[in-house]
Structures are given as C-alpha cells and as structure tokens.
Amino acid sequence: MSLLKEGMSGTEVKRLQEALKREGFDPGIIDGDFGAGTEAAVIAFQKSAGLSPDGIVGRQTQAALGLISTDLHDGFQLADVTTAIVSKMFPLTPIGNIKANLPLVLAAMQTAGLADKPMILMALATIRAETAGFEPISEGKSRFNTSPNGHPFDLYDNRKDLGNQGKPDGNSFKGRGFVQLTGRANYEKFGAQIGQDLVENPALANNPQIAAELLALFLKSNESRIRRRLSEHDLAGARKVVNGGHHGLKEFKSAFNTGNGLLD
Numbered sequence: 001m002s003l004l005k006e007g008m009s010g011t012e013v014k015r016l017q018e019a020l021k022r023e024g025f026d027p028g029i030i031d032g033d034f035g036a037g038t039e040a041a042v043i044a045f046q047k048s049a050g051l052s053p054d055g056i057v058g059r060q061t062q063a064a065l066g067l068i069s070t071d072l073h074d075g076f077q078l079a080d081v082t083t084a085i086v087s088k089m090f091p092l093t094p095i096g097n098i099k100a101n102l103p104l105v106l107a108a109m110q111t112a113g114l115a116d117k118p119m120i121l122m123a124l125a126t127i128r129a130e131t132a133g134f135e136p137i138s139e140g141k142s143r144f145n146t147s148p149n150g151h152p153f154d155l156y157d158n159r160k161d162l163g164n165q166g167k168p169d170g171n172s173f174k175g176r177g178f179v180q181l182t183g184r185a186n187y188e189k190f191g192a193q194i195g196q197d198l199v200e201n202p203a204l205a206n207n208p209q210i211a212a213e214l215l216a217l218f219l220k221s222n223e224s225r226i227r228r229r230l231s232e233h234d235l236a237g238a239r240k241v242v243n244g245g246h247h248g249l250k251e252f253k254s255a256f257n258t259g260n261g262l263l264d
Contacts, residue, residue: 129248
C-alpha cells in the first residue's frame, strides 16, 4: 500500500476508511475520498496509537491499522546495524569510534521509539554530517559564529531564536554532541528531558551517553516532519529539519543512501 494523505482517492483510501471505522475512529462516509473527515480520524487514531499525529498514513499507521504486515521495514532488525555496515557509511572514520559509540546511539534511539530503518538511517546520516568522526565534538569557530574582531561565538550571544541572553551564552551554548545542540533554550529543554542540568554544565553534551540521548530526543521532537520528508524521499528536506539549512548535505545523503542499500 502506498502513502495516503488528504486529497487522494481510490480503493486504498476506502480500505483505510473501513479500517478506521473498525477501530472506532469514524471518518464519515466510506467513499474512497481522503477528505477532512478522514484526516481527522487518522490523526485521532495516530494519537491513540502513540504515532506521530500528522494525518499522513505511512507504513507505521498502515501496520497499526492492520492494512499491511506488522513487519514495518522488510525484516529490518536493530541488530542488523553492525559496526561493519556503519563503517561503510563512514569511510574515513576510525572504526574504534564507531565500535565505542554505535551501541549508545542505537540504545538511545530504541528508548525514544525510533528504532525503525528510516529513523536509524536519519540518526546515523546526521552524525555523518555533523560529527563525521562518530564522536561528540564541540562546534568550531567560523565566520558564521564569530565576528572578525570578536570573542569566540559572539555572533551567537544575542540570538533570541536560540534563547541566548548575551555574553557568554554564545560560547557556553555553542554546538555540541552528535547533533550539535546549540543555544540556551535547547540546552535547557533537552537537558530537562534527560535529567541533566546542561545550562550549568553545558560540556556534558559531549559525554557520549548524553550526546546519544540528546540526538534521539532531538529527532523525536521533530519526528513527524522528518518522517514526512523521508516518506517523500526528500533527503534535503529531512536534513533541513535538523540543521536549518544544507550544511553537510552531501555527507548526509551519502551516508543515508549507503546505509539504505546495505540494510535492504
């Protein structure tokens, strides 16, 4: 069954409507037209099932409704993601770094409910784009974060979109970890979720265990937007959800596509 969303019609939509009604989420007239009533029923079902409530019926929602096999990703198992396979996604990375940190990342993704093939590939490709050595690192100085005559990361100091409150917030809350968590607001938000005071101890974001948890939680917080882009095969869009731009896009695409082929 293909991806289903508002505006589509046909026998697959009719099957979807019938399944929603069986589950107690009435889409209205069973007519094979994916309209507002069907979308509302889908969103209600997704919330009930603990899925991303985006109104789009992808493989997870289809499986939860019994429309396809519960084997969501053609037999994919988290155990399939081995050091040997990931090393091919990170061709220039010391294998010891992968061996040490891959288990932490996979465990964090599983805890966050993101242990399916698309999201695991998203996590690994993000690491490739952000911290190609497969270890948590701090952001380096550049013309984008430090003015010609300024102190390190002075261009971040007063970034209200990051929740920064002036010097020395730019340097204190520069990018760190696997996902390059940046800004006072993010350190506060995600630190609270993992039970760590990252505002007082921002360097903890580079602890491998904590960095893995932050990566998983950051992806979880953007899950519906990421899944939508991935379902549309829009890797640039998925990358932009995390990075806000196209930095590292070439590396991201390379890692994602390599992993996708190896984990078929």
